Amino acid sequence: MTYQGVLKKMMTSNNDVVQYYLDMEADFLNMNQLINKEITLSFVKYECLNCGLEKQIYRQGFCQSCFFETPRAGDWIMRPELSKAHLGVEDRDLEFEKEMQLKPHIVYLANSSNVKVGVTRKAQVPTRWIDQGAHEAIEILEAPNRYLAGITEVALKEHVADKTNWRKMLTNDNEDADLVAVKEQLSQYIPDEAKEYYLKANSEEIHINFPVEKYPEKVKSLNLIKTPTYSGVLKGIKAQYLIFEDNTVFNVRANEGLVVSIEV
Template structure:
């Protein structure tokens, strides 16, 4: 079978294991059903996730123009503490930014090979944790907007990383319960004074079950350097497809790429 279309990040459904679906324009492929199949990929072009132009993807699925102009690629997307919508101040498009920033947000701890801190809209739980490949996750604060969550994250970054180390995440296949609540309790006093009221002592540690086993070695492949490649799909974690021999394909990093995908028997 052959399919073609623009790659977008995989959508997910939490379960045991998590179910993954690859978006290819007109088709949605249930990736769990393709584990054990040989997948052949071919890069045939680009399509900006914002304007639809066929210019080469610059970053995050955007062409260069949209990356510097779209409100969905603004600086506060990466750095929540820079949010200004709560002040009525827009960066690129105030209406869009208000829809993103003036909503309840969560500050969380997640285990992705190491314990990290992160921020996301409340409606993005547990999707955000799944996309990051978090084995365990725990809410540490619930805020009214993105700015408040960002300020708490800034303080927590003195104690935890705020970026996922993708290699550690893929190498790790942690089986035992990790006491994230103990981590949270130890940093309670580190919350910024003006934001202590957002602290959450919800003790529910969420465990996520990926269709994945860590390989002995890890390497990555990109369509930019390898416009054609194929391999037998062995598992999925985060937004990474794991192929036989320890080769990984980061789906999210290829948003905006237009591909032909052929599914063959192993």
Template sequence: MTYTATLQKMQTEQANPIQYYLVFNDNFIHFNQLLNTKISIEFKGYQCLNCGQPKKIFRQGFCYDCFISSAAVGDWIMKPELSTAHLEIEDRDLAYEKKVQLQPHITYLALSSEVKVGVTRKTQVPTRWIDQGAIQAVTIVEVPNRYLAGITEVALKDYFTDKTSWQKMLKNEVSHADLLAERLKIESVLPAEAKPYFVNEPQVINLEYPVLHYPKKVKSLNLDKTPTFTGKLIGIKGQYLIFEDNTVFNVRSYEGYVVEITV
């Protein structure tokens, strides 16, 4: 069976293991059911996720024109500490920025390769952790806006990385750590504005992924250089498909790419 789709990040369902779905307008693929199955991916073109035009994708599924103008990809997305909606200051679209920034956010610790610190909207728990391939995660603070979560993350970057080593994550080379103990170590260095929001007795979330066996090395599929690929699916972790020949495909990196997927 062949599916034609404009790629967007896989939707997930928390279960043991995580369930993964690639959803398009009139159909979907449940990737868990395709483990140990050959899959072909063929690049066909582009479709900007914002304007819908067949323009080359620049970043995050957006063409260049949309990327430099849309409020959905402002600098505060990647750098929450730059959020200003709580001050009534507009970046690109104040109404949109209020809607996204002025809602509960959390700053968290996650274990995907090393212990990392990150920020997400509360409504994106545990999706954010799943997308990063974390095997465990725990909340540090729950705050009322994105700015407070962002400045907390900045303060903790002296103690933890804010990046995931995708290679280690996909090879399941994860450092051992006690997340509850780690978060207690840094309570005293939280910004004063965030300290009242420190979460007491949080639950550590454990996440299990559908992987038959982990590769010892990984090579990333680049659709621009290799527009056609066929391989046997042996796992899904983060937003990556893992194939038997050690090829890994980051679905999220190719949002806005139109592909044919044959099963």
């Protein structure tokens, strides 16, 4: 069977093993069911996730003009400390920014390739950890808005990483860490204005299991623009990556805005 649609990040459900779902417009695929099957991915065209036009994707699934105009790509998304909605200050669309920024946010530790600090809206827990390929995570504090979570992340990343080594994550080259101990150690560096939101009583690690039959020994990243058609046996899914038997990996989220066909 052949399915076609514009790529958006896979939806997930954190069961005993993470379940992955891909919305292909007319079809809704449970990607776990495709593991150990040969699939063919083909690039069809571009489709901007904002304007819907067939324009080359610039970043985050948006064409260049939309990337610099849509509030869904404001600087505060990648840098939460730049959030200003709590001050009533508009970046691109104040109503949208209030809706996104003035919600409870979690500052967390996640361990995928290494222990890192991050920020996400509370409603995105544990989705954010799954998307990063974290096999364990813990909440540090719950702030009432994105700004306070952002300045906390800035303070803590002076003492712990804020990036994931995606190659190590995909080869499963990681070690378990005592996140409770790391959390306690980092608590002294939380900014004064955010200290009251520290989750002292909430010190339970969350563990995540990914549906991977075989990890790659050395990853080869698939670029569907340069290689418009690829076939391989799917051996697993981790973070937002499809992992194939020949060590090829395909980052679904990094290819948002590409219309593809999937033949099974």
